[in-house]
Structures are given as structure tokens and as C-alpha cells.
Amino acid sequence: MNRQETLEAFNRLLDVMDDLRTKCPWDQKQTWASIRSLTIEETFELSDALLANDQEEVKKELGDLLLHIVFYSKIASETQTFDMGDVCQQLTEKLIRRHPHIYGDTVATTAETVLQNWEQIKLKEKGDRKNGVLDGVPKGLTGIIKAYRMQEKASQVGFDWNTPEEAYHKIEEEWDELKEARTAAHKEEEFGDYLFALINWARLSKINPDDALERTNRKFYVRFRKMEDLAEAQGKGIAELSFDEQESLYQEAKRLLKHN
Numbered sequence: 001m002n003r004q005e006t007l008e009a010f011n012r013l014l015d016v017m018d019d020l021r022t023k024c025p026w027d028q029k030q031t032w033a034s035i036r037s038l039t040i041e042e043t044f045e046l047s048d049a050l051l052a053n054d055q056e057e058v059k060k061e062l063g064d065l066l067l068h069i070v071f072y073s074k075i076a077s078e079t080q081t082f083d084m085g086d087v088c089q090q091l092t093e094k095l096i097r098r099h100p101h102i103y104g105d106t107v108a109t110t111a112e113t114v115l116q117n118w119e120q121i122k123l124k125e126k127g128d129r130k131n132g133v134l135d136g137v138p139k140g141l142t143g144i145i146k147a148y149r150m151q152e153k154a155s156q157v158g159f160d161w162n163t164p165e166e167a168y169h170k171i172e173e174e175w176d177e178l179k180e181a182r183t184a185a186h187k188e189e190e191f192g193d194y195l196f197a198l199i200n201w202a203r204l205s206k207i208n209p210d211d212a213l214e215r216t217n218r219k220f221y222v223r224f225r226k227m228e229d230l231a232e233a234q235g236k237g238i239a240e241l242s243f244d245e246q247e248s249l250y251q252e253a254k255r256l257l258k259h260n
Helices: 003-023 025-029 032-052 055-077 084-097 111-126 143-156 164-180 184-204 209-233 243-258
Strands: none
Touching: 003 025, 003 055, 032 055, 032 209, 055 084, 111 143, 143 184, 143 209, 164 184, 184 209, 209 243
């Protein structure tokens, strides 16, 4: 689509949302609170599609997420709080403010400098000394993503290792402390420190730890299902096998899947 066709498509979406809100019994009943959990679900579905690099599915899930953005804005417009135009306008103004190297006189020739400028401008916009560097990280994020984002934000103000090798020494230090832990509470604390150090090393190594773990989860799922199929072909349930038998089937599953 060209720009005009895109604008027409977006305008049609807004028209359909108006119709649904006035004519559909289900859509009429919805509130911000009622669709919040659905929005979270759609976000995870988009994440799955992105990890699978499924372009058609990504297009579909982006549409589903856009529907939610339009829906929230439509509900807000009914109380004259804001509308979709306000959302777009506010976003556009923020992007212009936070890209002074494009729309102002600031010089930024690297992605790292752009991120540093973004975080500094963001802090100034808050205009409240009570807001710290890490306060912008959503509390509801999963632990791995939250750690990654906190480390990113700390890095933007200079609190960071210079190289992955330096961060690796911290991993070794935390591993030694974990091995020395004796009580359950101490083990949990040291394990958390160890994970945090691993995530830090991954970030500095240009690895997204959440993406890496999810790909491993998917790999394990496929291999385990294949292992179950191999056990079933032998007329056995996976729970009936000893650990050594299970491990043997798991290695066979890995071998078979590698050649597919």
C-alpha cells in the first residue's frame, strides 16, 4: 500500500471500531479493565510469531494488537478523555523531542549515543527528582526481561562493565558464592545474583536472554515430544522408563531432529 491507501485503511478501521462500539453487544460491554488481559495475551502471541519469524502471523498479530490500541482510545473518547488522534499526536511529539539529532542540533552518530540521549531526555521530561533511572521499568515484567531492561537503563548513565569478559568474571564470582550457600534462603539469593550476572553478560554479548531462553524452551519441547513418540513406538509410556532409558531416547530424538 502507498501512504494514501494506508491512511484510508486506518480510517476504515476507525469507522469499523465506531460501528462495533455502537452496534455489537459484546464490544459495547468492554472496558479498559475487561480487555487488559486480552491485550497481554495478544502481546505474547505477537512475540511467538516474531520468534518464529512467521511474516504472515506477525502481520495478523500486529493487527490484533492495533485493534486493542484503537479500542482503548475509542473507550476514552466516549468520556472525552482522549482519542486516537491524541495518542498519535502525543507519540509523534515524543519521538521528535527524543530525537534531537534528527530534529535539533544534537550530534549522535552511534546507536549507543542515541539511547543515552533518549534516557536523559526521558528523565528530564519526568521533572521529578523522586523518579530515578530505573523507575521507568514496568513492575509487571517477567524477571529476565526486567533485569535486562534495568541493566540497559543503568548502562545509559555509565554504570556498566566495559566488556563481556569483565562481566564474565562477575559470573564466576557469583557462581562461587552460590556454591558456598548453605541455607535455602541464601541459595535462592545467590542464585538470583548468578542469574542477574548471566543476563548482564548476555546483554553485553548482544544476546537477548529472554529470546535465547524461549528458543531453548521450544527446542526442548520439540525434542521431548519426539522422545514421547519414540517411547510410544516401543509400546511404552514415557513415565514407565528409567531415567537412563529416557536419556537414551532423548539423545535419539536430538539425532533424528537434527537430520530433519
